[in-house]
Amino acid sequence: MADSPLRLLRARVGAGVAAAFGADVEPPESLVVPTSDPRHGDYTCPAAMSLARTLRRPPHELAERLAAALDLADVCDPPEVVRPGFVNLRLRRSWLESQVVAMVGDDRLGIGPVAEPVRVVVDYSGPNVAKQMHVGHLRSTIIGDSLGNVLEFLGHEVERVNHLGDWGTQFGMLIAHVEDVHPGGLGGAGTEVEDLEALYRTANARFSEDPAFRDRARQRVVDLQSGEPAARAAWQWMVDLSMARNQEVYDLLGVRSLVTRGESSYQPLLADVVAELEAAGLVVVDDGAKCVFVEGFTNKAGEPLPLIVQKADGAYNYATTDLAALRSRVEQGARRLVYVTDAGQAQHFAMVFAVAARAGWLPPDVEAAHVAFGLVLGEGGGRLRTRSGDTVRLHGLLDEAVARARAFLVARAAERGEPVPADIDEVARAVGVGAVKYGDLSQNRQSNYVFSYDRMLTLKGNTAPYLQYAYARIRSILREAGRDGDGGTAAEAVTVSLGEPQEADLARRLVATGDVLERVVDDYLPSHLSAHLYELAQAFHQFYEHCPVLRAEAAVRRSRLALCEVTAASLRRGLGLLGIEVPERI
RNA sequence: GCCCCCGUAGCUCAGGGGAUAGAGCACCGGCCUCCGGAGCCGGGUGCGUAGGUUCGAAUCCUACCGGGGGCGCCA
Structure with a gap:
């Protein structure tokens, strides 16, 4: 099992801080962070600066003491202490080599499951009955799906719930x-x-x-x-x-x-939800509606804002349903509740969480997160609409992307004088749908973004087609080498030698995937993963440019083929976690 | 009016309290006797404004400016 560098270094440096300054010293928040500039090493520990005040010693001195106390010889070159008090760490070549070797043929890329898996409910998509899915459902569906994928890959027990709007x-x-x-x-x-x-x-x-x-x-x-x-x-x-x-x-x-599991399925629970709120003394009847007033929420007039749990006509509404759903998910053992909906519902969820907490349905050890996202805008800057002003249907939007991808593939085949591939429809679907997904997932989800087929489907830059192409290219190399079968490399002993800087740079990217995935689920930001994959593809292209693979002498060739294999597997796995398929040929 | 999100290069966007803020697009120059040129190498400009906290702020806090969203029985 390989170790993600950050996870490993944080553990080691934490131990080093305790050894150097005593176990009672509070370790600073940023124990180890990646450097912004390779000249400062791969990772750095800025802890000495923040400890300088409490320990009343100059940061440089503390950094020296920390560096001397570190037990990192197997992982890093000797740490370098730099003023004012950084301890810079550079991964050892031999460590990187062993990590890459461990990743070869490993479906999990050396990434172990989390220490404490929990039950997670990811609530996403949520279309409404009586309306076709439109572009507004795009973000919820693909963000939720990819977060579910990553949580599951990291070992959590994930339940993906489609909270269908089938009631009200x-x-x-x-x-x-x-x-x-x-x-x-x-x-x-x-x-x-x-x-x-x-x-x-x-x-x-x-x-x-x-x-x-x-x-x-x-x-x-x-x-x-x-x-x-x-x-x-x-x-x-x-x-x-x-x-x-x-x-x-x-x-x-x-x-x-x-x-x-639509809203209707919670219907039998709604009366009980309201009854319990009433029993807890939280309900106030106002204008005939049963309301829970929560501190910190006010309306236009500055008056307290209610969460209405039963309307004046006796009907329940979505607040009641969300409370019932939350309660039942926690009762069934969920320790993490993830709601992927548009940012406009932020206040609603804040109130639902607050009421649930007061009612005792959301204990402190259960995390409830509203994963909010911004609007999809048209090129003009307003909400994405068709020319006639209707909302854009999701099905049509995806069909259009696939059609454009297909047209490109046909044109390129003609340009090269090649026949249209037999699997073109499948490839066009992977490229077109992948482009739409990646175009969304690579954005910071909190901002609005402008939808543009041209930008998503462009073959250069940070797009799905670029990454899919990079993958296809690597697979082509592996095919040439006869390494495209299952476990092709396993038959012979794998050795990896990172002699060239481009090889080492590529390896540093490859081993960082596990750290990136942890960040994805900490921040609920799939864009961390897309950024990582793009950097990985760039690192591969630099390697590819400077380091011949098939023409290299036998030992180097074996090592470089292993790098190719692990890169391809990482791209496939990473894109897969984003919900994007990778054709073997494009 | 109150609450939330956003404001970073000409454009679209990354950026985890840490060092000289990064990509792509666009623009200008190189590199195909070479494994798929959708590539590689080089070229320059910027954190909305003003304060504050901190050894250190694009990042945290306050105010203001600009954009978007929300604010009582829709979901």
């Missing part, structure tokens, strides 16, 4: 409207989701314009919630139709282990 006021108005326009009952097999959407739009318009209709819609919500058969049947029809269409999108995206 919208169904009251839909049912009421459908009863008006289809008095004979719901339509047959031919009904498409487009029709559901048209019904939704009309129903919505009526709801906002017609008070009588609004009252009836609200009544039908209550009917649905009490299990009235006609309302229930109409509802189920809509859910099935909608999910069948959503499944096409999930198939296209390669989203697999997402389990649908």
Whole structure:
């Protein structure tokens, strides 16, 4: 098993601090950090500077003492103490070589599972019944999916939940409207989701314009919630139709282990949730609605803001559902709750978490995180819309990306005078969908970003196609060498020799993947991983440029082939964790 | 009005309290007798403003400016 450098160095340097200054000295927060400049080594320990005050000694002296106390000879070259008080560390060539050797043929790339795996619920995607998935669901789905992948890879027990919007006021108005326009009952097999959407739009318009209709819609919500058969049947029809269409999108995206547990499934728990809040004395009835007022939240007028848990008409809303879901997830052993929704819901989740904590449903050892993300913007700067002003459907958006990728592949084959590859549709899908995913995941999720096919699908720079190409290129080398089979290298003893600086640079990137994955789940930022993979691909290209592989003499060739293998495996694994496929040939 | 997020190079964006703030795109020059040139090598400009905390701030705090989002029975 290989060790991620940061994990290893932090443990060793922590021990060094205790040895040099006593076990009672509080170790500083940043024990070891990567350097910003290779001239300062690979990693550095700035601890002496922060300890200078408490220990009342000059930082340089402390750094010297720390360096002398470090037990790192197997991992690093002798530490270098630099003013004002840095202890700079450089990984030993022999250590890097042994790490790369350990990664060859290892499906996990030498990355061990976390010491304390926990049960994690990742809640993402969450489309609404009666509406097609649109671009707004893109970010939730792919960010949530990749976070689930990384958490799972690190050894956690991950449950991916699709909190389907299959409940609420919208169904009251839909049912009421459908009863008006289809008095004979719901339509047959031919009904498409487009029709559901048209019904939704009309129903919505009526709801906002017609008070009588609004009252009836609200009544039908209550009917649905009490299990009235006609309302229930109409509802189920809509859910099935909608999910069948959503499944096409999930198939296209390669989203697999997402389990649908819609809002409706929490319905039996809602009354109890409110009853418990009432029993805890948290509920105040205001304008007929049952509210929980939470400190620190105010409305426009500066008055306390309520979390409404039961509306004046008796119906429950999404706050109640979210509380019920949270409570049941914790009861079932989850120790980490991850909600991937747009940033506009930040206040809602902050309030839900606060209420849950006060009700005792969210104990301190359970982490609840709202993983918020910004909007997807059009090239003009506003929300992404079609030319006619509609929201962009996710299915169409992905189809367009695949079509563009395919057109490129066809054009390139023609340029080279080659036939169109037999698997072009598969490759085009991997490239097109991968480009969309990577274009999103490589952004800081908190900011809005501008959606651009041209930028995502460009073949240069930090894009999925660039990384997929880098992978295909490496695989091509391995094929030439007859190393593309399973365990091709395992048959002979692997030795790695990092004689050239480009080889060592590549190796430093390769061994850092485990550290990067830990950061991804600490910060809930897949962009850390995309940045790492891009740097890895760049390091590979530099290596490739300066270090011939196939033409090298036998021992060097074996070593470089091992580097190629581990790089390819790292790219495949890393992109896989982002939910992106890597074709063997492009 | 209050709350949240964002503001870094001409453009799109990275950046973990640590040293001289990095990529890509675009622009200008090199490199194909060479494993896939979607590549490599070189070229320069910047942390919204003003304070504060700190040995050290793009990063933390405060105020302001600019952009986006949210703010009582939609989710």
